[in-house]
Amino acid sequence: MQTPARTGTANASRLAGLALLLVGLAYPFVVYVGLEQLSPRLFALLLGALWLARLCSGKQTPLSNTVAATALLFCLLLGLADEPALLRWYPVLISLALLGLFAGSLYSGMPIIERLARLSEPELPPAAVRYTRQVTWVWVGYFIVNAGIASALALWAPLSWWTLYTGLIAYLLMGLLFAGEWLIRQRVRNVT
Template identity: 45%
Template sequence: MLVKRALSIAGGLAVIGWPFAVWLALSYPELHILLPILALCFVLRLCTLRGKTGALSRAFKGLALAGAVLSLASIWMREAQLLLWYPVVVNVVMLVLFGASLLSGMPVIERLARITEKNLPPAGVRYTRRVTQVWCIFFIFNGSVSLLTCLVGNVHWWTLWNAMVSYLLMGLLFACEWLVRQRVKRRYE
C-alpha cells in the first residue's frame, strides 16, 4: 500500500512538474536525460491506476499513456518539441470527459459532490451542472491558449502559460467556485 501511494505521488508530481521538465529539456539539450525519466513517471502513474474503473480513472489512464507516448516518441524521434503537446491533450481529454458527462445522466461535478453529500437537493444538482459547464468553458479556453503556445513554438511563453498561468487560473476557478458554493448552500439551507 505504501509503495502504491509513493508511486501515485510520483506520478502526480510528474504531471505537475511536466512543464518545468519540458522547459529544461528544450532549453538545455544536455538535459534530455529527463525524457526517459518523464516516460518512466507516466508509466508508473499508469501502473498505479491499474484496476481502477470509472470515467475519471479511464481519463487519467489515457493521460498517463499520452504522457508516456509523447516522452518515448520524443526520445525515439529526437524531437523534444513533441512534449509541448501534452497540455493540449490534457485539456481535450478533460473537455470530452466533462462535456460527455453533461450528456449522460450525471455531470462530473455532481458525481464528485455526491461523494460527500449523498442526498443532493435539486438546487445542488442544477448548481453542479452549471459548474461542469464552467469547467468545459475553462478547458476550451485553456486548451486553445496551450495550442497557440505550441504553434508559436516559443518555449518560454509555453512554460509561462502551461507551468504557471494555467495553474493560477485553475486555482482561481477552484477558489471562486468554493466561495459561490458556500453562498448557494447558505441560501438553500
C-alpha cells in the first residue's frame, strides 16, 4: 500500500511529465507566436521550472536524470544568453535525448520497444524479441533524421518553416511510423 507521501510524489511526477509533454507539443507554436512579446529568459525560466519539477518529483532513473539535467543546462544557457535563436534548438535537444534513450536501450538491458511490448504480452516469443529490436533500430534512425532536419531548419530556415516542421510534420511522421509499425506487427503476429 502506498503512503500518502508516495502517492503525492507519484502524482507530482505524472503532472510534471504531462506538463512537459503538453509544453513540448505546443513549444514550436508558442515560440512562433511569443517570440516578439516574450524574452528567451522567460522561456528559459518556465521550461526550466517544469524540468526542475520533473527532476525533483518521483523515482528517477539515471537516464531520466541525465535528460532532465541536459534540459536544465539548455535552459540555463538560454537564460544567460537571452538569444532568441537558441529557442529553435529545444526540439533538437529532445530528439537527441530520445535517440540516446532508444539507442542506449539496445546496448544495456532490454530495448525500449521490447519493454513496451511486454507490458501487454509478458511472454514474447524469440521472433517477437528480434522484431522489437529491429523496430527500436528504426526509431533510432527516425530520431537521427529528425534531429538533423530540425538542426538544419534551426540554422537556415525561416521561423515559419521551423514551426511547421517541429510543430506538425515531425509529429505526423512519428504517427505514420507508429501506424506502419502497428500494421507490420499485426502481419508478423499472424505469421508466427
